[in-house]
Amino acid sequence: MKKALFPFCFILTLSFFLACTSTPKETYDLWIKNARIIDGSGSEPYWGHLLVNADKIAKIDTDTTNTYLATEVLDAQGRVLTPGFIDAHSHGDPLKTPEFTNFLAMGATTIFLGQDGSSPATKDLGAWMDEVDSLGLGPNIAMFVGHGTLRMISGIEYAKDPTEEVLLKMDSLLIDAMKVGSFGLSTGLEYNPGYLAGGDELNRLAKITGEYGGMVMSHMRNEDDQFMEASLTELLAQGEYCPVHVSHIKIVYAKGESRAKEILALLEKERQDGKTVTADVYPYEASYTGISLLFPDWVKPPANYDEVVATRKAELEAYLRNRVNLRNGPEATLMGSGDYKGKTLKQIAEELNKPFEKVLVEDIKLTGSAAYFVMDEDVMKTFLKDPNICVSSDGSPTSNHPRGHGTFAKIIESYVINEPLLTLPEAIHKMTGLTAKQTGISDRGLIQEGMVADLLIFDPERVKATATYENPYQLAEGFDMVFVNGKPAFKDGELVGKYGRVLRKK
Numbered sequence: 001m002k003k004a005l006f007p008f009c010f011i012l013t014l015s016f017f018l019a020c021t022s023t024p025k026e027t028y029d030l031w032i033k034n035a036r037i038i039d040g041s042g043s044e045p046y047w048g049h050l051l052v053n054a055d056k057i058a059k060i061d062t063d064t065t066n067t068y069l070a071t072e073v074l075d076a077q078g079r080v081l082t083p084g085f086i087d088a089h090s091h092g093d094p095l096k097t098p099e100f101t102n103f104l105a106m107g108a109t110t111i112f113l114g115q116d117g118s119s120p121a122t123k124d125l126g127a128w129m130d131e132v133d134s135l136g137l138g139p140n141i142a143m144f145v146g147h148g149t150l151r152m153i154s155g156i157e158y159a160k161d162p163t164e165e166v167l168l169k170m171d172s173l174l175i176d177a178m179k180v181g182s183f184g185l186s187t188g189l190e191y192n193p194g195y196l197a198g199g200d201e202l203n204r205l206a207k208i209t210g211e212y213g214g215m216v217m218s219h220m221r222n223e224d225d226q227f228m229e230a231s232l233t234e235l236l237a238q239g240e241y242c243p244v245h246v247s248h249i250k251i252v253y254a255k256g257e258s259r260a261k262e263i264l265a266l267l268e269k270e271r272q273d274g275k276t277v278t279a280d281v282y283p284y285e286a287s288y289t290g291i292s293l294l295f296p297d298w299v300k301p302p303a304n305y306d307e308v309v310a311t312r313k314a315e316l317e318a319y320l321r322n323r324v325n326l327r328n329g330p331e332a333t334l335m336g337s338g339d340y341k342g343k344t345l346k347q348i349a350e351e352l353n354k355p356f357e358k359v360l361v362e363d364i365k366l367t368g369s370a371a372y373f374v375m376d377e378d379v380m381k382t383f384l385k386d387p388n389i390c391v392s393s394d395g396s397p398t399s400n401h402p403r404g405h406g407t408f409a410k411i412i413e414s415y416v417i418n419e420p421l422l423t424l425p426e427a428i429h430k431m432t433g434l435t436a437k438q439t440g441i442s443d444r445g446l447i448q449e450g451m452v453a454d455l456l457i458f459d460p461e462r463v464k465a466t467a468t469y470e471n472p473y474q475l476a477e478g479f480d481m482v483f484v485n486g487k488p489a490f491k492d493g494e495l496v497g498k499y500g501r502v503l504r505k506k
């Protein structure tokens with residue numbers, strides 16, 4: 001027994017000896033070397049080593065002559081190393097597609113769901129988050145609680161003037177959601193039942209959201225050119241109580257940089273007055289949503305569609321004719337679902353041999369979704385350049401629009417490489433550090449020691465958004481390695497691991 005102690009004492013002595021003469025070398029889980037680091041803050045790239053332990057960035061070393069001990073060593077071969085992208089506005093059902101490969105393939109390692117006023121229809125968002133967390137997720141998922149959903153589950157539903165009793169129920173459901181880690185409240189005021197809410201209801205909810213450290217993220221009441229100021233005024237009033245954020249900012253059918261600058265000036269004025277006002281934008285000229293967006297409120301629930309059509313058909317047709325023509329005409333509406341998927345409203349009208357407004361009233365009705373080519377690239381580019389606007393996809397794995405598979409790749413391919421609208425560090429900042437700051441994620445979005453290791457390795461010249469309106473489900477190319485929580489999640493065009501988590505607002 002005595003002899004056996006000897007080697008133990010010897011090892012201790014040896015360790016002590018090492019400690020006295022040079023620092024003992026720590027073994028890291030992962031060492032990424034030969035990387036050009038773009039840290040997500042907007043700063044210039046630099047060469048460095050990055051070391052990961054468990055799910056965290058343990059060390060960054062700009063002395064590239066140093067060497068390290070690590071279980072895994074990855075030679076980036078001069079490619080860029082950035083934080084994983086954070087998608088401020090995303091769609092999809094993690095219970096159906098927990099891997100979300102479309103997002104990982106375009107570099108998105110965190111996505112925000114519960115958008116446009118619509119979140120899972122449950123009174124216990126915490127239990128839903130726990131269930132989702134147990135599935136094995138591709139990217140991380142962060143949640144907003146939807147105002148429309150709160151209306152439905154509190155019993156307010158389609159009431160225009162809800163009683164104090166049901167409003168209190170909605171208040172407490174919002175508080176419950178904030179307590180379990182929702183990042184705030186989303187509103188979808190162009191949708192049903194969101195559009196039924198007035199300013200008092202929205203301000204009241206914004207106040208609670210602010211008290212719990214959250215923000216209001218809003219698909220505004222109307223994104224058409226002539227309604228932009230009114231829509232923004234309504235949202236900015238909520239900015240008295242909490243940070244407010246314009247989702248997928250656009251000006252439907254407006255053209256030119258100057259109109260976009262007017263809107264940006266309006267937001268900047270509010271910032272000067274002390275409010276926190278931000279926005280996100282996606283790099284496409286078509287929006288995508290339910291066809292019911294074209295129809296007036298008076299045909300939607302609680303109204304009975306067939307009854308309205310029986311009595312006000314001519315009026316409805318005139319409304320739709322006018323609205324669609326304002327929105328660049330029937331050739332600018334491309335059906336994305338249902339029997340007419342892939343055809344424009346103009347083509348369908350020719351096929352059925354009747355005016356497009358009759359096609360809408362008699363054949364399409366309120367069902368299905370479409371892409372609407374109603375946005376001007378100059379307006380979008382002006383928004384994209386604004387330092388307070390981050391990038392979102394507004395995409396999902398299943399919606400018939402290329403943004404769900406292409407957005408973040410398209411930013412790099414189209415607006416950094418092909419046309420230098422943004423520098424690479426600026427573009428990366430708008431997809432990482434800026435988004436984290438705006439949404440309230442405190443431990444991701446930057447390459448810094450102590451941050452969570454959501455990371456991308458890629459050559460910007462090889463990044464391609466291959467999804468098109470004809471083939472919207474093609475994965476983006478060029479993101480060679482995607483790490484989620486320190487582990488490889490997507491590599492060489494394939495999903496290789498599911499390490500995403502549900503993020504709860506701290």
Ligand SMILES: [Zn+2]
Nearest residue numbers: 116219247248
């Ligand atoms: Zn929306």
